[in-house]
Amino acid sequence: MIYSDTKLIVFLQTFSKKETEEFEKFIISPYFKQGRDLQPLYKAIVKFYPDFDPEKFNEEIIYKELYPDSDFGDRKSKDILKTLSSSLLKMAEEFMVISNLRKNKVLRNRTMLEELLDRDLVKYFSKYRDIADEVLNMKGELSGNRILEKYFIKGTDTRYFNSILDHGNYLKNAFKSGEYLSEYFLINLLRIAKLKYFSRAEDEIEHEKDIADLLFESMDIEKVLKISEDSPHNFLLAFHYYSYLSLIKKCDPVHFAKAKEIFYNNKSKISRMEKFYLYADLLNIQNLGYHFVKYTANRREIYDLLISCIEDGAYKLTKEAYMQPGFYRNVILNAIFFKDYEKAYEFTDKFSDELKPAYRKNMKFYSRALISFGKGDFEDALVNISKVKYDLVNFKVDVKLLSLKIFYELRMTEQAFSMTDTFRHYLKSNNEIPAELKESYSNFIKSYIRILNIREKKDKEEAMYMKKETEDEKLMAQRSWLIDKLEAL
Known part of the structure; x- marks a missing residue:
């Protein structure tokens, strides 16, 4: 090394x-x-x-x-x-x-309280406990983990009251700690249930039933929500429950709207990190919904959520972290889908520097190429795409696909055939791309070459026949673009 x-x-x-x-x-x-x-x-x-x-x-x-x-x-x-x-x-x-x-002031304060108890300095406990409470209950910092931290702090309270022989307060705090732990457990149980569903739907991974599944199936969450409606953490449990229901019903709009409303009404209470995860939940549900039905309404919801996420600064876990290239790419793709080119340009100028240094130039050039292509400025798209050098597997494919579309529009036939050959070899040698995705890219290459030949022959009948084949093909990358080109012929 x-x-x-x-x-x-x-x-x-x-x-x-x-x-x-x-x-x-x-x-x-x-x-x-x-x-x-x-x-x-x-x-x-x-x-x-x-x-x-x-x-x-x-x-x-x-x-x-x-x-x-x-x-x-x-x-x-x-x-x-x-x-x-x-x-x-x-x-x-x-x-x-x-x-x-x-x-981490919360952890530091708890550590200090534990040290006081370990050293039998209980007469100072109340003073430091007030400081811990102040930090623990800061506005805009609530999260699932903060609820768990409240459980741990209550654990120090029970130790304190036990040490001073205050049995009444010992029991009171022991019961409260159990309440916090129960809330955290239920929230996390729903999170795990959603994660399992996502992995089954997207990665086709089946999971054997475990204790968490059996517990979840035996619970009446609606009843739990009613019992705990006075808890300041109830909205988190409600969000995860209704987002779960939306998810398992293929992006059911009623439950999704309820989860989104709960989130938007309470997002000022929660931490940046918690916002990041809750936005991710909503986006994942809509992405899955779009995957199932391809409704433009899902796409509009995705774009609105992305913009809201940016405005809330919840697009990365911490202020110091880098923006994920996948998030950056999704903003650009959705802005272009809705022809919001000004927003797309503004985004590349403002947020490219928030990516890892190794990605910045390439992502900006690629995004500029996408925007120019969307606007029909194919010459500028070619200039920008030619500057891109990618190490990320997904983006290598994206660059090749966009390059092929640019070559088609500019009638750069020789470069187009050369790129299809390069693309084929790349797919053949790459073991990281899933088999179905690889097949969809291979089908695109075959269709792309056929379209080039049809355009050359000006064969309208063949174009209409191929359009039907393209619509019926189960695995086909860039299907809508291919159909548009065939209809134009």
Whole structure:
């Protein structure tokens, strides 16, 4: 393994500029220092942050930085660098854990309460408990995990009241902790039920029934919702229940509307991360619904949800995280579907820099090519698509499909035939694309070549015959585009 791919360097790449500075202070701190002086190694490595370009950064360069008068390559020199790197990795792991504890005020407060109880410092418990409560109940931070955290905090309360022999409050808090745990359990049970359904519907994976399934089947969730209607967490349970009902009924609009209304009425109460997951649920249901029936109404709902998700900043789990390329692509594709070209251009300008650096230019060029193609500016689409170089499997296919459509519109027949040949070889050698999807692409290539020949011959009768075949074919990528071209012939 090359040095830039080692766990140490991969971890360091995730550090912010501020964290790289804090980490240096961390490794020289007398409290955390573990014998070896790791600062020289870190200083040598961090010079290459954040890219750690393999062409300029390797073991020999780092070793020479540490020991300029020694040669690198023998077993001893490699062992020395390996040992130092291993020690620095352990420090990085420790730093990441402590940094997380500093950021996670809820966990930090609970840890402090547990320490007070462990050390029999119960007279200070109430003061720190108030601080924990303040953080735990902050507005706009509710989530399923926050409910679980309330359960853990109630656990410290029961320990506290037990230690001061207050039996009444001990029981009261024990019962409340059970209530929180029950709410968390039911919410998570519904989440798992939805996940299983998605995996069956999309990946065709069958799951054996387990305890969670049996428990879920034996419950009357409607009754539970009525019993718990006064709980501040009731809306989360209701959302997951009605979104589940919509899902299993192939995007039933009544239950979907109910789940969406519950979410929109309460989204100001929940955390960014929880919004991310609930938006994902709604989008997945609509995507599945569109897969079943291909209604434009589903597509409109998907686009509106994507825009709302962007406006709420819920398109990524944390502020520091990168936007997922799949989300970026879906926004562009749906904007183009509804001919909302201004919004599409605005999105590429504003959000391309939120992708991982390795994806930014390619995604922007690809998106610009899609927008130009949608507008009928095929020359500009060709200019942009020619600049794209993709490593992601799905996008390699997307680029090839779009390139073929551009070649068709510009009557670049020679390039079109060359690309179909390249596409065929790519599909044949690729083992990551599912068999059915691969077949749909292969069918597209065959149909594409036939259309080129039909256009050349100007054979209208053959075009109409092929249109019927294309409509009837079970597996066909870009079906609507092919039909449009055949109708135009």
